[in-house]
Amino acid sequence: MSSGSVAIFEEGPREGFQSEPPGIPTSQKIRLIEALAATGLSEINCCSFVDAARVPQMADAETIMAQLHRLPNVRYTGLWLNLKGFQRARASGADMKAVLVASASETFGLRNNNKTRAQLIDSQRALGSAYKDAGIDRVAGYVFTAFGCNYEGAIPVSNVTRSVQDLMTLGEECDLSFETMVLCDTIGVASPNGIARVIDAVRDRWPELDVALHLHDTRGMGMANALVGLQLGIRRFDASVAGLGGCPFAGNTAAAGNICTEDLVYLCHEEGFETGIDLSKLIACGLMAEEIVGRRLPGKIKDVRSL
Amino acid sequence: MSSGSVAIFEEGPREGFQSEPPGIPTSQKIRLIEALAATGLSEINCCSFVDAARVPQMADAETIMAQLHRLPNVRYTGLWLNLKGFQRARASGADMKAVLVASASETFGLRNNNKTRAQLIDSQRALGSAYKDAGIDRVAGYVFTAFGCNYEGAIPVSNVTRSVQDLMTLGEECDLSFETMVLCDTIGVASPNGIARVIDAVRDRWPELDVALHLHDTRGMGMANALVGLQLGIRRFDASVAGLGGCPFAGNTAAAGNICTEDLVYLCHEEGFETGIDLSKLIACGLMAEEIVGRRLPGKIKDVRSL
Numbered sequence: 360m361s362s363g364s365v366a367i368f369e370e371g372p373r374e375g376f377q378s379e380p381p382g383i384p385t386s387q388k389i390r391l392i393e394a395l396a397a398t399g400l401s402e403i404n405c406c407s408f409v410d411a412a413r414v415p416q417m418a419d420a421e422t423i424m425a426q427l428h429r430l431p432n433v434r435y436t437g438l439w440l441n442l443k444g445f446q447r448a449r450a451s452g453a454d455m456k457a458v459l460v461a462s463a464s465e466t467f468g469l470r471n472n473n474k475t476r477a478q479l480i481d482s483q484r485a486l487g488s489a490y491k492d493a494g495i496d497r498v499a500g501y502v503f504t505a506f507g508c509n510y511e512g513a514i515p516v517s518n519v520t521r522s523v524q525d526l527m528t529l530g531e532e533c534d535l536s537f538e539t540m541v542l543c544d545t546i547g548v549a550s551p552n553g554i555a556r557v558i559d560a561v562r563d564r565w566p567e568l569d570v571a572l573h574l575h576d577t578r579g580m581g582m583a584n585a586l587v588g589l590q591l592g593i594r595r596f597d598a599s600v601a602g603l604g605g606c607p608f609a610g611n612t613a614a615a616g617n618i619c620t621e622d623l624v625y626l627c628h629e630e631g632f633e634t635g636i637d638l639s640k641l642i643a644c645g646l647m648a649e650e651i652v653g654r655r656l657p658g659k660i661k662d663v664r665s666l
Numbered sequence: 667m668s669s670g671s672v673a674i675f676e677e678g679p680r681e682g683f684q685s686e687p688p689g690i691p692t693s694q695k696i697r698l699i700e701a702l703a704a705t706g707l708s709e710i711n712c713c714s715f716v717d718a719a720r721v722p723q724m725a726d727a728e729t730i731m732a733q734l735h736r737l738p739n740v741r742y743t744g745l746w747l748n749l750k751g752f753q754r755a756r757a758s759g760a761d762m763k764a765v766l767v768a769s770a771s772e773t774f775g776l777r778n779n780n781k782t783r784a785q786l787i788d789s790q791r792a793l794g795s796a797y798k799d800a801g802i803d804r805v806a807g808y809v810f811t812a813f814g815c816n817y818e819g820a821i822p823v824s825n826v827t828r829s830v831q832d833l834m835t836l837g838e839e840c841d842l843s844f845e846t847m848v849l850c851d852t853i854g855v856a857s858p859n860g861i862a863r864v865i866d867a868v869r870d871r872w873p874e875l876d877v878a879l880h881l882h883d884t885r886g887m888g889m890a891n892a893l894v895g896l897q898l899g900i901r902r903f904d905a906s907v908a909g910l911g912g913c914p915f916a917g918n919t920a921a922a923g924n925i926c927t928e929d930l931v932y933l934c935h936e937e938g939f940e941t942g943i944d945l946s947k948l949i950a951c952g953l954m955a956e957e958i959v960g961r962r963l964p965g966k967i968k969d970v971r972s973l
Contacts, residue, residue, distance in 0.1 A: 550936030551893055579929035579966030582886055583893040586858055615966065622886035629857030659886030659922065
């Protein structure tokens, strides 16, 4: 008996490898991406089209896209932060996952993007027009720090709804609709109560929105938060194979990675949801990710040999 | 606004250190136990009164009990498996946490205790009488493998209720009542659905029982399972500081430790429950546990420096 389907957006090759020290061979990244695609995952974030001088880990974005052997029915996407990155992504042949972002915490927005809330929205107007010009009608909205911020602490729910409203207005101005609105626990501070409070507030106001969760396991609440999401009808999550991501340097694990994809898939299957993903193959990917980075990664299911 | 109180039974010094290679100095064990007691934890499992030839890690049980500086209002308990162990525990001055056990999986009972279901219950009749003779009226029941077994796989809920019934009958025969009935996810295979199904079945039949959960984080579901417990009204959990426990040898992490005490306390506090525990002090204990065993332990909250 199925409770329905859950869609998972794999973030490991992008958010994960971007957090590693530079030097992971392109061939190893491609090997992991191809293995992930073979598990049944439908959408994989493969790289970032960002400044290679500042983020040398992602300097091979175009090479990855060029050399990747693709399966049908899998979207191989990349991240960009501005118009230049978007143009690089299009030229690379990446599948388009067009994104508009907002930060519920103004301080986080200033520190992370060097922009006030208004500036962050304004700066994306050109991007929104470029999407439209490129024939893109539907985008994903990302609301950063929706559940708390390391600078501002607790984030009022009204800040989150304000950010969603900012994005909805921007979308209208650019004639774009939202295929999903991703609420991000950017620093991994959310707890189940907070997850429920924010989801309820967004749903109350925009019942038609397909709300998704982007969770980090910094405080060990990742799977409990995902469960609350499932209980509240969330059917779309970002996750990272083996929990890849965060800072690998000792003592600075405060920046933990996304929740582990294979653990999330296990939870979904156990709770009666379909994911279309072969868990055994995904576990093999988790072990491959550990081999590539050369250390143990936080996901749990992969450590269970007898599964 | 408080949602009520949650009681936590700290298992680290017992279940945790028992899983480590022998050689942890008694003074270090005592140091951790005393630090744990100072956090506000009300009940700490300090050692096992078992055969030192077979479990050399616990050979210092009496020494620990003799040398420990105790705080009032803290129970310093120990584990035993038979009459001889019980007598050693009493003589040691340990606070009495008398236990009767059953295994929902007959195969697990055979492998772990070398006894059939009937034999396991029969073997505890003398123990029950000894409890009574010692002036003990109330005991804790432990049902092992209540959510699945590595030998039998899925465990029917009827096996769990049968085990609870076995214990209730044994209690009646010995004129003992149960202060709690602890449902154990012995091998860490439970998922939220299963937790709910088993709790509901036990509650339906014995609504007066104070059901508790003993969870392992083998598959990363520990905190999600604890959350479901809280949602269903469970107010008593076993946990292990820093997630101490399980097998530390590479590749055999399938035997992961109990859920991490400080992560569980964080969850409880965030969900509005009181625990009486000072989280900052408990985090310091988690870091102390890592220092003692000389490696990183799985708990997450302790890694967040800025908490």
